[in-house]
Amino acid sequence: MPETYQIEMKNIQKSFGNIKSLRGVDLKLRPGEVLGLVGDNGAGKSTLMKTLSGVINPDEGEFHFEGKRVNIDSPKAAKNLNIETVFQDLSLCDTLDVASNMFLGREPIRFLGRLIDKKTLHTRAREELDKLGINISSTKLQVQNMSGGQRQAIAIARAMLFKPKVLVMDEPTAALGVKEVNMVLQLIKTVKEQGVSVVLITHRLQDLFEVCDRLMVLYEGKCIDDRPIDDFTLETLIKSIMGSPEGVKVS
Numbered sequence: 001m002p003e004t005y006q007i008e009m010k011n012i013q014k015s016f017g018n019i020k021s022l023r024g025v026d027l028k029l030r031p032g033e034v035l036g037l038v039g040d041n042g043a044g045k046s047t048l049m050k051t052l053s054g055v056i057n058p059d060e061g062e063f064h065f066e067g068k069r070v071n072i073d074s075p076k077a078a079k080n081l082n083i084e085t086v087f088q089d090l091s092l093c094d095t096l097d098v099a100s101n102m103f104l105g106r107e108p109i110r111f112l113g114r115l116i117d118k119k120t121l122h123t124r125a126r127e128e129l130d131k132l133g134i135n136i137s138s139t140k141l142q143v144q145n146m147s148g149g150q151r152q153a154i155a156i157a158r159a160m161l162f163k164p165k166v167l168v169m170d171e172p173t174a175a176l177g178v179k180e181v182n183m184v185l186q187l188i189k190t191v192k193e194q195g196v197s198v199v200l201i202t203h204r205l206q207d208l209f210e211v212c213d214r215l216m217v218l219y220e221g222k223c224i225d226d227r228p229i230d231d232f233t234l235e236t237l238i239k240s241i242m243g244s245p246e247g248v249k250v251s
Helices: 045-052 075-080 098-102 118-131 148-161 178-193 205-211 234-241
Strands: 007-016 019-029 034-038 060-065 068-070 083-086 166-170 197-201 214-219 222-228
Touching: 007 045, 019 034, 019 045, 019 060, 019 222, 034 045, 034 205, 045 083, 045 166, 045 197, 075 083, 083 148, 098 118, 098 148, 118 148, 148 166, 148 178, 178 197, 178 205, 197 205, 205 234, 214 234
Parallel strands: 034 197, 034 214, 083 166, 166 197
Antiparallel strands: 007 019, 007 060, 060 068, 214 222
């Protein structure tokens, strides 16, 4: 019986004017798998993930979710399939507290939909933070006073709050200190343990070897390498990113 993937993208193509950002990319993601998506600047990583998130519509290609063909033509369509994305800018509102950021746009309501249910909002936010092992003392703290690692953790918790099946993470450890990087990597492991499939984009190559099951390398809009993490060393990965992989076997 053919393997059923959590998500499968087939022949994804996207051009912006004369620039071909994606040239027929195939991506497969198994349930509970952490896939590292890597490549040099301009390789097409973010464009590919924005098509999966519904932010960009591809010129050609198909999406299959749990073996069934689906349309992902908007962020809402992606969220309806339980695909959540943590973008590099995090999209947090500095003037709101932790719980309000976690529920932003999807707040629990009471009194015939006229008021936000603050008690439920803070209770559920606390439960999610605890479940993920995120050490934030109060859900009423404003995020503007928090470190980069704490802000990243809040963005991940927000994505996890609505029980995603696929979580896309774009540069989650960028500009973080060593301690904060370790915290985020542990969060990724925790998310995986909960059965969520993860796509991780990062330029910190050492992070990939900490959390990923498989690596997929894009070069000039094409997938040129797709192998289990154990088939790579840091040296061979760098060669692949530069467009000259050794012993490439695209699965």
